[in-house]
Amino acid sequence: MTETRPSVGTLVAPLVSSLIADAATLRLGVERTATGATIVDAGINVRGGLEAGRRITEICLGGLGYARFAPDTRFPRWNTAIHISTVDPVIACLGSQYAGWSLSEGDFFALGSGPARALWAKEELFGELGYKDKAESAALVLETDKRPPDALIAFIAKECGVAEDKLTLILTPTTSLAGSVQVVGRVLEVALHKAHALHFPLERIVDGTGVAPVAPPAADFLGGMGRTNDAVLYGGEITLYVEGPEDEAEQLANGLPSSTSRDHGRPFGEIFAGYNFDFYACDAGLFSPAVVTVTALSTGKSFSAGAFMPELVEKSFRG
Incomplete structure (x- = not known):
């Protein structure tokens, strides 16, 4: 499988170059460190914006996915949605976009997502995917409101097997417009991650699309986390096209929606506070879209499950 998969790092390189050129x-904001690494600030000391978030979302997808803004009439007042599509949903979402690299140095902590994860490839998930990238440059997106320390920058480059002048780190605070877009742009990724948790064979997922309302940024980190999660959990919708028996496609559809979780039905900020702000204490089954459709390619039959909660989206987004 490894030899037949495209290089997400190579595919993304021109997208990263374009982002920097259009900064x-x-x-x-663009900073070059003393050792040559590139730091892109998408909302800490600069304003950033929606278009920056859209392009960062495509970088997170490893050059194998597309993010587009489109009108959305499902939720009054919140009439802009981000649509996600991919040419290889498993590698784009799980091999690149998933925030699976935990990084810390001193009081700095962030989760890393994007194509550099596939160069590092030390998560157990990559063994299951049978995928490890080879590329001359590395790009990693960090959800943070702080610049990473120089020691951590050097560590990331070393772990990716690239020189520091071939490393780009893109910083996206949740309170920024770009940060809000790139988190909501994970609507398809969370569905793939839950399908994996449900032990559905990933190699049978052929294609997928997703859509979710763009959440307005909040004034603080916890507010931003709440709004972006609510956008997906209560306003997100995905479609998967899968191979295999029809009854297994139906079973997947029934198991995927966020409504299958014991924590479903309250704003995420409230759920998070109820667990003393311990993200890992939340029910992992909650993190999935509100509505799903799974189509069995063997028969052409589609199965849908879940429901939107527009009143909760409204409450969350208005603050």
């Missing part, structure tokens, strides 16, 4: 237009 002034996109209201991004």
Whole structure:
């Protein structure tokens, strides 16, 4: 499998170069460290914006997915949605976009997502995917409101097997417009992650799309986390196209929606506070879209499950 998969790092390189070249237009900050690494600020000391978030979402997808804004009439007042599509949903979402690299140095902590994860490839998940990337450059997206320490930058480059001048780190605080977009843009990824948790064979997932309302940024980290999660949990919708028996497609559809979780039905901020702000104490089954459709390619029959909660989206987004 490894030899037949495209290199997400190679595919993303021109997207990263374009983001940096357009930094002034996109209201991004660009810093070159003393050792040559590139730091892109998408909302800490600069404003950033929606278009920056859209392009960062495509970088997170490893050049194997597309993010587009489109009108959305499902939720009054919140009439802009981000649509996600991929040409290889498993590698795009789980091999690149998933925030699976935990990074810390001193008081700095962030989860890393994007194509550099596949160069590092030390998560157990990569063994299951049978995928490890080879590329000359590395790009990693960090959900943080702080610049990473130089020691951590050097560590990331070493772990990816690239020189520091071939490393780009993109910083996206949850309170920013770009950060909000790139988190909501994970609507398809969370469905793939839950399908994996349900032990559905990933190699049978052929294609997928997703859509979720763009959440307005909040004034603080916890508010931003709540709104972006609510956008997906109560306003997100995905479609998967799978191979295999029809009854297994139906079973997957019934198991995927966020409504299958014991924590479903309350704003995520409230759920999070109820667990003393311990993210890992939350029911993992909650993190999935509100509505899912799974199509069995063997028969062409589709199965849908879940429901939107527009009143909760409204409550969350208005604050």
